[in-house]
Amino acid sequence: MDVTFTIRRYQPEVRDDPYYEDFEFEAEPTDRVLDCLNHIKWQIDGTLAMRRSCQTGICGSDAMRINGQNRLACKTLLQDVGSEVTIEPLMGYAVIKDLVVDMDPFFDQFRRVKPFMMNEGSDPERERVQSQEERERFDDTTKCILCAACTTSCPVFWSDEDYVGPAAIVQAHRFIFDSRDDGTAERLRILDDAEGVWKCRTVFNCTKACPRDIEVTKAIAEVKQAAMWGRV
């Protein structure tokens, strides 16, 4: 099939303003958007800048706006988006070049919720036993790959870069509801803030954007309940 990719380019060393550039070529309906971008970069224009690593939907590097929706290029088939595809960088972060955005603020918010196991007291002598029900409690939020598709689809984040954002709350949820973790009170204290969970307006963009099908808005609501009543 003949396809046209319209890509939002930003090449600061060549020109100051961003612009859209069309690329026309042949591709299979079963090709992924990432295959097409690779084709453009390798065969048509080597200056195209983008991030991708594992190319199998695990590393979360190639989140971008595909026809206006945040998706992973490696998990999106051409037949699902049509022959005319518009590719743009994620919204809300400064664009460094073409599809590459500055992810530092994203990982600053990620670090803010202390996304690691916290242990108070002495180390146990054997592994921390957890029932299937206890593991199930936070199973959904363990699927996050930190691609930033949720945070950069959130209109609250677009208007307030200090908002901790759905991705960081998902990471906090993963530990808050983990029976083995001792940092729940501290994380809730961090998120019980004007720039924390209360900024969420339940828009559901994050849930729709998540390429891992995490129920992000539900996770945020559970953290709100925990912060409201002080129990999980």
Place this chain on the structure above:
Amino acid sequence: MSERRVGGGHRRPGSGGFERWAWFFMRISGVALLGLAVFHLLWMHFAIGVDNIDFQTVVRRWSNPLWRLYDFALLAFALGHGLNGLRTVIDEYVESPGWKLGVKTAAALIGFLVGAAGFYVIFTFDVPVS
């Protein structure tokens, strides 16, 4: 599944506390308004009928203190819910701190005047049923 109590200390003063209770108020007032406003609408449109509403309708309605309490609740929840919604909209759409303070002050002032006028009328209205 058992519930775990979270260790104390997260009830701290500060912006998080206000935002937490503002969020909670929006939930409570939202549910309350759903009942209050819908019943108000049904009552005025079907029980009384829009063509029959006149000054005497208000006089008869407010001769019962329970109706005054009902209208007080409707005003308090609607005003609080609306003003808090406006506050969050201003927070998100007005970027300059100066303008933000100005617009918020104006909204609070208008809200206070509307509320004061409403409460004054509800509680001082004294016209005998003719």
